[in-house]
Amino acid sequence: MGGLGKTTIAQKVFNERDIENHFDRRIWVSVSQTFTVEQIMRSILRNLGDASVGDDRGELLRKINQYLLGKRYLIVMDDVWSKDTAWWRRICTGLPKGKESSIIITTRILEVVQKMGGQEAKIHFPKFLSKDDSWLLFRNIAFAGTGGKCPNSEIQVVGKEIVAKCKGLPLAIKAVGGMMLYKPPRLREWQKTAERFREELAERDDSVMASLQLSYDELPPYLKSCFLSFSLYPEDCVITKEQLVxxxxxxxxxxxRNGRSSIEAGEDCFSGLSNRCLVEVVDKTYKQNN
Known part of the structure; x- marks a missing residue:
């Protein structure tokens, strides 16, 4: 299901220093629910530094092969939905074999990874977080200003009630924790949020969507404007932070406010959205701070 951390785990592997040193080429492709094989090929080539505008499918595949030939490569196909994997078989024909190259697939559908050639022994099923790990994750985010320490036992009781409703889903915990980071440590404020969370869950019975909806509803108006601007971009589009700011x-x-520069104000807007898990940061090391 969504929010278990499939993409997060893949990102951890992808960005690990040992992995970076091991592979000559690393390629990350976000596979949207509506895609064409040409779009996937162009995404692979963009990762390899080639814009490939106007090339037909055969030429795109030839270029991919040319760039990867003799190289040890890692390809991540993130968030694959389509059970018709003919597109993947077509791309595979152009990928050079050997050289200890690897492919990671993230999907919510077991049948998809099986059809794409995933070996049963190598399929990883992320699990729900335990009660203790859920609370640890939440307090490290919600009380980041005090090093993850809860201010008092009363707030801890309400906080644990909120966390329990996230049902061990990391994304839900991070979203609601990021929202509580901006709440004053007052019991009544926390109780009101817990009540609104209960109401959201009663309507949708989905802790991830309920936490994200609540997080959005709690945004100040200027951050709602910033967030809604993403609707102009296609699904799974990568945008640099500099461009957004x-x-x-x-x-x-x-x-x-308070004599801040416009850049500082824009950076604060970005932090406000990313801390609430409403923006997914895909690369913190890229020179323009994606």
């Missing part, structure tokens, strides 16, 4: 500044979304 300058856009929000130009639109007047980033409020200027």
């Amino acid at each position: 300058h856009w929000w500044i130009g639109e007047g979304f980033a409020p200027l």
